[in-house]
Amino acid sequence: MKKEALLAIDNVEIYPVISFVLYGLFFAGVLFYISFKKKSTIQKMKDLPLD
Amino acid sequence: MSLEVFKYDNRIVRNFAFATMLWAIVGMLAGVVVAFLMAFPQLLESIGLHTEFTSFGRLRPVHTNAIIFAFVGNGIFTGVYYSLQRLCKARMFSDKLSYIHFWGWQSIIVLAAVTLMMGYTTSKEYAELEWPIDILITIIWVVFGWNMFGTIIKRRESHMYVAIWFYIGTFVTVAVLHLVNSFELPISFMKSYSWYAGVQDALVQWWYGHNAVAFFLTTPYLGIMYYFIPKAANRPVYSYRLSIIHFWALIFIYIWAGPHHLLYTALPDWAQSLGVVFSVMLIAPSWGGMINGLLTLRGAWDKVKTSPVLKFMVVAVTCYGMATFEGPMLSLKNVNAIAHYTDWIVAHVHVGGLGWNGFLTFGMLYWLIPVLFRTELHSKKLANTHFWLGTLGILLYAIPMYWAGFTQGEMWKEFTATGQLKYGFLETVTNLVPFYILRGIGGLFYLSGAIVMVYNLIKTAKQGSFEEETEAQALALKDQEEHGAKHWHSWFEKRPTQMLIGSLVVVLIGGLVEMVPTFLVEENVPTIASVKPYSPLQLEGRDLYIKEGCNSCHSQMIRPFRSEVLRYDPQDLEYSKAGEFVYDHPFLWGSKRTGPDLAREGVTNPDAKWHYVHMLDPRSTSEGSIMPAYPWLLEKQLDTSKTRDKITAMRTLGVPYPEGFEEIALDSLQREAQGIANELKKSQINTYADREIIALIAYLKKLGTDIKVKDK
Numbered sequence: 001m002k003k004e005a006l007l008a009i010d011n012v013e014i015y016p017v018i019s020f021v022l023y024g025l026f027f028a029g030v031l032f033y034i035s036f037k038k039k040s041t042i043q044k045m046k047d048l049p050l051d
Numbered sequence: 052m053s054l055e056v057f058k059y060d061n062r063i064v065r066n067f068a069f070a071t072m073l074w075a076i077v078g079m080l081a082g083v084v085v086a087f088l089m090a091f092p093q094l095l096e097s098i099g100l101h102t103e104f105t106s107f108g109r110l111r112p113v114h115t116n117a118i119i120f121a122f123v124g125n126g127i128f129t130g131v132y133y134s135l136q137r138l139c140k141a142r143m144f145s146d147k148l149s150y151i152h153f154w155g156w157q158s159i160i161v162l163a164a165v166t167l168m169m170g171y172t173t174s175k176e177y178a179e180l181e182w183p184i185d186i187l188i189t190i191i192w193v194v195f196g197w198n199m200f201g202t203i204i205k206r207r208e209s210h211m212y213v214a215i216w217f218y219i220g221t222f223v224t225v226a227v228l229h230l231v232n233s234f235e236l237p238i239s240f241m242k243s244y245s246w247y248a249g250v251q252d253a254l255v256q257w258w259y260g261h262n263a264v265a266f267f268l269t270t271p272y273l274g275i276m277y278y279f280i281p282k283a284a285n286r287p288v289y290s291y292r293l294s295i296i297h298f299w300a301l302i303f304i305y306i307w308a309g310p311h312h313l314l315y316t317a318l319p320d321w322a323q324s325l326g327v328v329f330s331v332m333l334i335a336p337s338w339g340g341m342i343n344g345l346l347t348l349r350g351a352w353d354k355v356k357t358s359p360v361l362k363f364m365v366v367a368v369t370c371y372g373m374a375t376f377e378g379p380m381l382s383l384k385n386v387n388a389i390a391h392y393t394d395w396i397v398a399h400v401h402v403g404g405l406g407w408n409g410f411l412t413f414g415m416l417y418w419l420i421p422v423l424f425r426t427e428l429h430s431k432k433l434a435n436t437h438f439w440l441g442t443l444g445i446l447l448y449a450i451p452m453y454w455a456g457f458t459q460g461e462m463w464k465e466f467t468a469t470g471q472l473k474y475g476f477l478e479t480v481t482n483l484v485p486f487y488i489l490r491g492i493g494g495l496f497y498l499s500g501a502i503v504m505v506y507n508l509i510k511t512a513k514q515g516s517f518e519e520e521t522e523a524q525a526l527a528l529k530d531q532e533e534h535g536a537k538h539w540h541s542w543f544e545k546r547p548t549q550m551l552i553g554s555l556v557v558v559l560i561g562g563l564v565e566m567v568p569t570f571l572v573e574e575n576v577p578t579i580a581s582v583k584p585y586s587p588l589q590l591e592g593r594d595l596y597i598k599e600g601c602n603s604c605h606s607q608m609i610r611p612f613r614s615e616v617l618r619y620d621p622q623d624l625e626y627s628k629a630g631e632f633v634y635d636h637p638f639l640w641g642s643k644r645t646g647p648d649l650a651r652e653g654v655t656n657p658d659a660k661w662h663y664v665h666m667l668d669p670r671s672t673s674e675g676s677i678m679p680a681y682p683w684l685l686e687k688q689l690d691t692s693k694t695r696d697k698i699t700a701m702r703t704l705g706v707p708y709p710e711g712f713e714e715i716a717l718d719s720l721q722r723e724a725q726g727i728a729n730e731l732k733k734s735q736i737n738t739y740a741d742r743e744i745i746a747l748i749a750y751l752k753k754l755g756t757d758i759k760v761k762d763k
Contacts, residue, residue, distance in 0.1 A: 038694040046287035048212040
């Protein structure tokens, strides 16, 4: 049943590739974000367990 | 704008902490027993305790489940319930849900222990529990998630600290893993068949199995590490930036790595390669996390000398580093070729289990109990004694097991000058007994340490006074001003639901990419025309094989090596093919060869008498064997009340039994059983045709015979 449902989707094989690319972009975004994050915010988050 | 006053609930934390201690002792004791059974298989017989309920095949999953879900599970909840409230500056969402979660989880553990000993098992490692308990687990997991998300939503701290991300990732992934792998068709109360078959079942199972390690034994403990190490060392985590990368990289990469448990098997090559690549990539985030944990202690190493809490934590993080370096190495095909099915894997798992999970739990408990009971630790000296007993225990466990693994892996592959296998399988086993004894002693050391801890912490609790609730104050979230520019990731950090969905998407990608093609593409599982469904008697025998946990020690997967085909299929030198398993609900490839592979047992050893005598007393046919005896199989009548339903269920799952076959299934079963009883009679063994042993023999005689028909 699961097989038929998946086969019914046109070009189903493209979805994993799209997902993979999306994740790659997301991860690049994370790297970019943490590189430019303000020191004070990072420090605030670091200190949360010690509050 | 005013400060809100609220109280943290410490009772639920204390309850989970004490449950952790109780199940630690139970799980480790079961481990020590099964460890010594491998050295002295007649140990329980000698003290009159060898029954079907206490045989190795049933006790081994009791040990693994008790350690993973009872000891570590309760450890996770202890850490989560303590840290989540403080990180969210909010009491748990609902005391009632906390209560249901606690007692629900303990009930699952008790039910698991009882049912596993009674032989109710699906055979899938770390997912052995039958469908009614699976449903209960789902309900209790939802209760936990509901309570956790309720708390996060009503928090008074806008940022969610990274530990909370790990908790969210754990919740969502464990839910997905449990649901997908528990897809089974119930036959009756406490009996079901996996919805998947053969190769597909193996892929789903090890996608689950690997990620149970990742998302039950690792990610929640990383959350605990990121909270409790800074707390115990009284300094913030070394790099918060690194922890963000650690989280996303880990949850994304881990989910792909499952197929490294199936290298050189009948799993399609592309899936194996994908597993290897992602496993190797795992070193990066894992070591990033380990370095982050250890460097948190920079400038505080003097404290490590004097604080038992930090000592435990340092060893825990070091073991995490060792295990996560070794894991990727074991995923390399050339290393895996030697290590797989041997005690090397057992050593690897226990460096993680004893070192990472065990020691981090101990460190957390030594820090937490004095805090909850507002007192000092009863005895630092006893805690240090525990530390050394535990450390020696790990060494005494791991070193002999590595040695045993290398030894056996090499012995299996050694040839004589004339090209024959140098060692019989049994020789490679008897050679390991001294290592098994040492391992048992290591386990005893570790268990003794844990008992010392329980004593020490109970004394600590007794000398202090328990603080049921801790009062705290914080501004309501709406009253807190936001400063600085908004980044898209900050948006994530403040939105638990979106974080949950983000984590879910990330973990689903890996699962889907691996599974969808395996289910879709016919060529991935080529069928073999001569492979036929099991006869009703063989099917009943197969269920007994599952019930007795034979797959704990016997594989059914001949890898494509000369050393394996020569040993397990000397006539035709055939390795196992995907098409041989198309009717196997569930698959029974196994993951350890304490005994030999049985994939072609029906061809290499079809003698009914041999199997009959072997089950009664394994050492009478195989001198020095460490297999337990199964005398009850010779006595007990085979239960055929569900045979008809089993045939119908198998047809529902796609096994091509002819229409109406279930009506004549019992006749067929009795005819085949009588044939085996007659065969035994010719060998001077008089037995009834309706005994369980007959069905098991029928199954063993069938193994590997279908593929031979094709060759003729």
